Amino acid sequence: MTLNPAYLVDFDGTITTLDISYELAKRLAGEGYEDIDHVxxxxxxxxxxxxxxxxxVLPHDMDLLLSKSLEWAAIRPGFERFLENAAMQGRPVFIASDGFGFYIEPILRKHGFFEEVCFIYRNDTYINAEGKLEVKTPHAHRICNVCGNxxxxxxxxxxxxxxxxxxxGDGSNDRYGASWGDHVYARDQLAEYSRQYKFDYSPWNNFYDIIxxxxxxxxDRSENSLCCPQGRGIKI
Ligand SMILES: [Mg+2]
Structure with missing residues (x-):
């Protein structure tokens, strides 16, 4: 049985205009970050x-990280209308993010969108028992080490x-999930990769373009997919 399509939507740089994880790193990380970003x-x-x-190398302070995330997060135009349209069309909206993840629900709640989203697949970032900031990747592949989510x-x-x-989506790492998509809206690096791999995609700038x-x-274009999530992960 074929059901209504679902939307799988990236968060950073897609729902928000900025990549919040990258902004936190760029603006708040201490010594050593330049080397991490370089490699x-x-x-x-x-x-x-x-x-x-x-x-x-980020401040081990969740209150600071969350307050800065909320301050910097602007929602891309048309997202509210996109959610309304998706609900009217019976198309569930899922979010999948490979950033630090902790700020997604607070940002959606601040803007009144949280209840409209079916599920959020995300990483988690928290202060561990030693008082250190730590990232958990509960949706990582069991073998493939490319994506956190x-x-x-x-x-x-x-x-x-x-x-x-x-x-x-918008980012380079979206190419793996997008390569399994039945229709892809791509901007920025995801659009560049889609052209490189000769995948069909629809360019988009804001959510009105999608509406x-x-x-x-x-x-279905899964024969062209870039990875085997139920197998060994990335195709070499
Ligand atoms: Mg992104």
């Missing part, structure tokens, strides 16, 4: 390792339930 940009460490190392698995699981998935497409072309 990440050189593709010597994956995002999961960037999160864990960056947490070690295996967004591709969430797409595959929704598809197994009979729901086509419309993927909305304005009443019937997106939905088709």
């Amino acid at each position: 990440y940009r050189q593709k010597e460490i994956p995002i999961r390792e960037w999160l864990k190392r960056t947490a070690q 295996c967004k591709a698995l969430h797409v595959v699981n929704l598809k197994k339930q009979g729901r086509p998935v419309i993927y909305i 304005n497409v009443s019937k997106p072309d939905i088709k």
